[in-house]
């Protein structure tokens with residue numbers, strides 16, 4: 001019988017599904033609701049010492065829908081970190097842990113580039129009994145204007161320095177949350193692990209502009225006629241997230257085999273989760289999926305992951321964690337493997353660029369696709 005229970009950084013997770021930092025973890029009440037529905041863990045909406053600096057705008061989301069089905073597959077937000085007072089959060093951390101001792105509560109924290117501020121936030125959070133910390137080095141909008149969030153996460157030297165401050169004070173495991181808005185995500189990841197973090201999580205949202213309203217000629221989301229690029233999430237980003245998780249996992253396997261990875265980005269099903277675990281994730285996080293479908297999707301996600309494991313005779317998450325990394329190679333190696341074999345099996349498939357025909361481009365493109 002497979003089990004979804006897993007131990008990560010010494011913490012016992014009833015299942016690998018974590019509510020990611022965002023609206024579904026914006027206060028103690030909704031975190032409790034998530035645990036009642038069966039989520040194994042939650043990362044709270046990112047907290048800071050002085051919430052009076054956090055002022056949100058409305059609207060702050062814009063969505064991308066499929067033309068026919070109207071299904072939402074892309075989501076932009078220009079939401080800031082938590083606007084709730086730090087003292088209120090400390091009370092709620094205690095209350096949530098009192099009520100749900102068997103679940104994992106992770107405090108997401110962000111501060112300005114000051115040692116004292118980071119030490120204070122670490123110490124006061126961990127005194128409440130939270131299980132782990134996640135350092136938000138990755139919010140791509142609003143906070144970078146104050147040199148926080150992804151402005152820190154894009155600079156490995158700053159990541160290294162802050163992680164060293166944090167790890168000297170932390171008594172609980174520390175994960176550093178990575179920004180995808182960078183060419184080589186493994187570089188700040190390596191800095192965080194070098195500085196002693198137990199794990200990485202990623203990805204946060206990808207900087208985007210959802211679109212321009214062709215009646216008003218204003219970009220969306222529009223606030224009093226103006227906009228700002230925001231963070232892109234939901235199923236559209238899953239392939240990019242999967243690639244970035246793969247790059248982090250490859251680096252970690254070589255250089256930090258004892259550290260852990262939490263995969264995030266467009267995960268909405270147990271089969272999505274299985275793919276992140278196959279590429280090296282220990283746990284997976286979900287934010288926009290909960291905003292689209294509600295907390296009860298956890299039941300379907302657990303069932304789907306369980307069925308996947310049963311089909312392949314995997315007993316535990318560790319049995320297949322990282323299994324598919326071995327099948328990633330170079331393009332030159334693909335060419336070498338293909339040479340001399342009977343490909344393509346479809347005799348009508350394009351093999352050279354001279355084969356493309358102007359009136360068959362759609363059909364020819366279909367024939368070259370693997371799915």
Ligand SMILES: Cc1cc2nc3c(=O)[nH]c(=O)nc-3n(C[C@H](O)[C@H](O)[C@H](O)COP(=O)(O)O)c2cc1C
Pocket residue numbers: 020021022023045046075077079080081082108136138139177203204205232233234235237264265266267285286287288289
């Ligand atoms: C509305 C919204 C607010 C978010 N707020 C935070 C935040 O406060 N801290 C943080 O680390 N990530 C935040 N995120 C990023 C998510 O935790 C997650 O990394 C990202 O959305 C990708 O996952 P998803 O496709 O499952 O949403 C937010 C995302 C959304 C959509």
